[in-house]
Amino acid sequence: MDERVDPILDIRGLRTIFRTRGGEITAVDGIDLSVAAGETVALVGESGSGKSVTSLSVMGLLTRNVGAIAAGSIHFKSKDGAVRDLVTLDEEQMRRIRGDDIGMVFQEPMSSLNPVFTVGDQIAEPIRIHRNADRKSAMNSAVGLLDQVGIPDARRRAGQYPHELSGGMRQRATIAMALACDPTLLIADEPTTALDVTIQAQILDLLIKLQRERGMGMLFVTHNLGVVAEIAHRVAVMYAGRIVEEGPVGEVFRNPRHPYTLGLLASMPRLGEATRMKQTGDKLAAIPGVVPSLADMPDGCAFSPRCSYAIDACRVAVPPLAKVNAMHRSRCIRWQEVGR
Amino acid sequence: MSAAPFLTVRDLAKHYVSRGTKLNILEGISFDIAKGEVVGLVGESGSGKTTIGRSVLRLVEPSSGSVKFDGTELTTLSAAQMRRTRPRMQYIFQDPFASLSPRMTIGEILTEGLNIQGIGTRKERMDRARNALAQVDLPAEAVNRYAHEFSGGQRQRIGIARALTLAPEFIVADEPVSALDVSIQAQVINLLRDLQQRLGLTMLFISHDLAVVEYICDRVIVLYLGRIMEIASSADLYARPQHPYTRALLSAIPSPDPDAPRNRQILKGDIPSPANPPSGCVFRTRCPVAMEACAHTIPELREVSPGQFKACIRDDLN
Ligand SMILES: Nc1ncnc2c1ncn2[C@@H]1O[C@H](COP(=O)(O)OP(=O)(O)OP(=O)(O)O)[C@@H](O)[C@H]1O
Ligand SMILES: Nc1ncnc2c1ncn2[C@@H]1O[C@H](COP(=O)(O)OP(=O)(O)OP(=O)(O)O)[C@@H](O)[C@H]1O
Ligand code: SF4
Ligand code: SF4
Ligand SMILES: [Mg+2]
Ligand SMILES: [Mg+2]
Numbered sequence: 001m002d003e004r005v006d007p008i009l010d011i012r013g014l015r016t017i018f019r020t021r022g023g024e025i026t027a028v029d030g031i032d033l034s035v036a037a038g039e040t041v042a043l044v045g046e047s048g049s050g051k052s053v054t055s056l057s058v059m060g061l062l063t064r065n066v067g068a069i070a071a072g073s074i075h076f077k078s079k080d081g082a083v084r085d086l087v088t089l090d091e092e093q094m095r096r097i098r099g100d101d102i103g104m105v106f107q108e109p110m111s112s113l114n115p116v117f118t119v120g121d122q123i124a125e126p127i128r129i130h131r132n133a134d135r136k137s138a139m140n141s142a143v144g145l146l147d148q149v150g151i152p153d154a155r156r157r158a159g160q161y162p163h164e165l166s167g168g169m170r171q172r173a174t175i176a177m178a179l180a181c182d183p184t185l186l187i188a189d190e191p192t193t194a195l196d197v198t199i200q201a202q203i204l205d206l207l208i209k210l211q212r213e214r215g216m217g218m219l220f221v222t223h224n225l226g227v228v229a230e231i232a233h234r235v236a237v238m239y240a241g242r243i244v245e246e247g248p249v250g251e252v253f254r255n256p257r258h259p260y261t262l263g264l265l266a267s268m269p270r271l272g273e274a275t276r277m278k279q280t281g282d283k284l285a286a287i288p289g290v291v292p293s294l295a296d297m298p299d300g301c302a303f304s305p306r307c308s309y310a311i312d313a314c315r316v317a318v319p320p321l322a323k324v325n326a327m328h329r330s331r332c333i334r335w336q337e338v339g340r
Numbered sequence: 341m342s343a344a345p346f347l348t349v350r351d352l353a354k355h356y357v358s359r360g361t362k363l364n365i366l367e368g369i370s371f372d373i374a375k376g377e378v379v380g381l382v383g384e385s386g387s388g389k390t391t392i393g394r395s396v397l398r399l400v401e402p403s404s405g406s407v408k409f410d411g412t413e414l415t416t417l418s419a420a421q422m423r424r425t426r427p428r429m430q431y432i433f434q435d436p437f438a439s440l441s442p443r444m445t446i447g448e449i450l451t452e453g454l455n456i457q458g459i460g461t462r463k464e465r466m467d468r469a470r471n472a473l474a475q476v477d478l479p480a481e482a483v484n485r486y487a488h489e490f491s492g493g494q495r496q497r498i499g500i501a502r503a504l505t506l507a508p509e510f511i512v513a514d515e516p517v518s519a520l521d522v523s524i525q526a527q528v529i530n531l532l533r534d535l536q537q538r539l540g541l542t543m544l545f546i547s548h549d550l551a552v553v554e555y556i557c558d559r560v561i562v563l564y565l566g567r568i569m570e571i572a573s574s575a576d577l578y579a580r581p582q583h584p585y586t587r588a589l590l591s592a593i594p595s596p597d598p599d600a601p602r603n604r605q606i607l608k609g610d611i612p613s614p615a616n617p618p619s620g621c622v623f624r625t626r627c628p629v630a631m632e633a634c635a636h637t638i639p640e641l642r643e644v645s646p647g648q649f650k651a652c653i654r655d656d657l658n
């Protein structure tokens with residue numbers, strides 16, 4: 001991550017906090033992450049690990065007065081080549097970047113679609129605003145985009161309201177909307193989680209194709225390791241607000257060096273494996289215990305209460321991200337002994 | 341299944357009328373479950389999995405068809421007779437958050453069913469509750485606590501314990517692990533498999549996750565738009581799927597293995613609406629090998645190899 005050239009997104013030491021009734025919690029604690037043009041980076045982890053908070057921090061969409069970036073920088077290279085720290089921008093400047101330089105797709109398509117406007121109007125709007133296009137040519141572009149994301153009969157669909165589309169088609173429409181201004185970075189937060197597997201396969205295929213054609217960078221948030229292997233070049237595994245392992249997908253999944261990644265991979269039932277496991281009486285290797293509460297984090301390594309490799313030294317300080325090799329990092333003091 | 345099956349479902353159908361349109365939610369559903377067997381019910385959202393599970397327990401009334409449990413026809417039982425049969429059949433819900441009352445202690449939740457049935461003294465009921473908690477690896481003192489004090493995985497264990505207090509012989513588990521994170525999901529799957537084996541439970545296991553189903557089920561029913569597409573043993577279904585839909589479904593599942601061949605077969609289009617199902621084979625609008633004849637013939641579920649059934653008119657596929 002350090003040696004790589006020319007990222008379009010470069011997050012350094014990001015710390016995001018929330019003020020809650022029980023006091024202040026640190027939802028994201030010192031994250032370094034970069035995305036290059038033409039690269040897909042997956043952020044994976046279980047519920048509450050801080051994936052969405054990380055992406056909301058980048059987009060400047062944290063709920064005001066509740067959440068805030070307490071430390072770190074988020075350098076972003078916009079289309080004009082200018083590199084700016086998003087943390088220092090005001091709301092108006094961020095608004096211009098969102099939807100123009102950065103496209104966004106969320107889990108629930110209805111959260112980005114307005115029920116009272118037609119799909120075509122909603123896609124045309126950012127084109128009119130950011131591109132100064134007239135109504136008619138913006139609508140033509142919108143129809144073209146709907147066609148590109150694989151919506152049949154795009155012109156007719158453009159005139160329909162969101163509720164008239166199926167879940168998969170709505171997600172295609174939000175992707176079209178995110179792409180309207182030709183962003184250099186697409187942030188997709190669980191874009192296929194609410195969809196059926198056959199529709200998920202369609203959307204993943206579409207995103208892979210669009211990402212390649214346009215040479216966009218993509219930050220892809222998911223909790224599904226299968227989806228990561230399908231779509232991403234690199235993966236960052238999050239646990240309790242920190243990245244615990246990071247590297248090229250093939251390398252990390254073949255040769256995991258953090259006990260949590262190892263545990264996640266082993267706890268997933270795999271097609272074709274289960275029949276054999278039944279015959280041999282083998283069980284899935286569940287990770288014991290539960291994710292710690294952010295309000296009550298264990299000392300040192302946050303995974304230590306659930307880790308079968310844990311020793312006293314693990315509880316002394318938060319382990320640093322150790323360098324497994326040029327591309328691969330693990331936040332475990334025993335990474336050399338961890339493996340399959 | 342040659343021995344008398346424990347549960348027999350024949351020609352089950354469910355229709356709803358919505359805004360004047362008839363919705364054919366389930367059509368011609370027939371299957372058997374033997375005693376001690378775990379049968380998986382898989383299919384995409386809206387395919388009718390929950391409706392089948394609930395119809396079997398008569399939590400919804402089927403429009404037509406027969407459900408026989410241990411020799412007794414359930415669809416014609418009076419409400420009182422049904423109430424007496426209920427404890428033998430239990431339902432485990434998907435959502436560990438919504439299915440437990442926030443105002444009741446875990447003890448109250450676990451003994452509610454026994455209370456309604458008038459089983460045992462107060463002390464005996466509490467003993468059964470503690471015993472059920474032990475079965476799902478939760479401490480007995482949990483009886484005095486409330487659902488919100490537990491994590492998602494623990495709440496799902498409580499949901500399972502609730503089903504167990506009545507010592508049921510048959511359980512419908514409706515997506516019991518879908519709301520859980522993978523590391524916790526594995527704990528609950530292992531627990532369910534363990535309990536099933538130890539108690540000899542018969543189970544209808546509903547899930548949209550085919551890998552979970554493979555791990556836990558002896559046989560699998562594949563559903564599409566309220567019709568059965570294929571039934572086979574897990575061993576056969578995953579190694580040699582016969583129906584084009586089963587094949588597509590299996591190939592759509594993303595594998596975490598970076599070395600797995602990525603030759604996904606991507607189905608086009610969307611699942612049709614039950615208000616307007618395709619004629620003939622309901623899968624034909626998305627089937628990659630559909631022919632002219634598929635629009636005119638409703639495929640029968642036929643045995644294509646011992647114990648493996650498919651509803652597809654084509655025999656020339658490999
Ligand atoms: N507005 C908020 N106020 C207080 N805490 C918050 C807020 N938003 C998020 N958090 C907390 O921050 C932590 C990280 O949440 P985040 O939404 O990033 O998780 P996630 O990894 O995206 O999980 P999921 O897979 O469930 O979407 C959680 O503990 C969450 O409770
Ligand atoms: N009371 C009702 N009135 C009208 N339609 C209904 C009713 N209940 C269910 N349906 C419809 O029946 C179909 C099957 O629903 P069901 O809940 O059984 O699907 P499912 O396979 O369990 O889906 P999921 O995976 O989303 O839980 C859906 O199209 C649903 O909209
Ligand atoms: S640092 Fe220690 S507790 Fe943490 S993952 Fe490594 S071995 Fe386990
Ligand atoms: S009957 Fe025809 S449409 Fe249906 S699954 Fe078979 S080939 Fe496909
Ligand atoms: Mg999230
Ligand atoms: Mg359901």
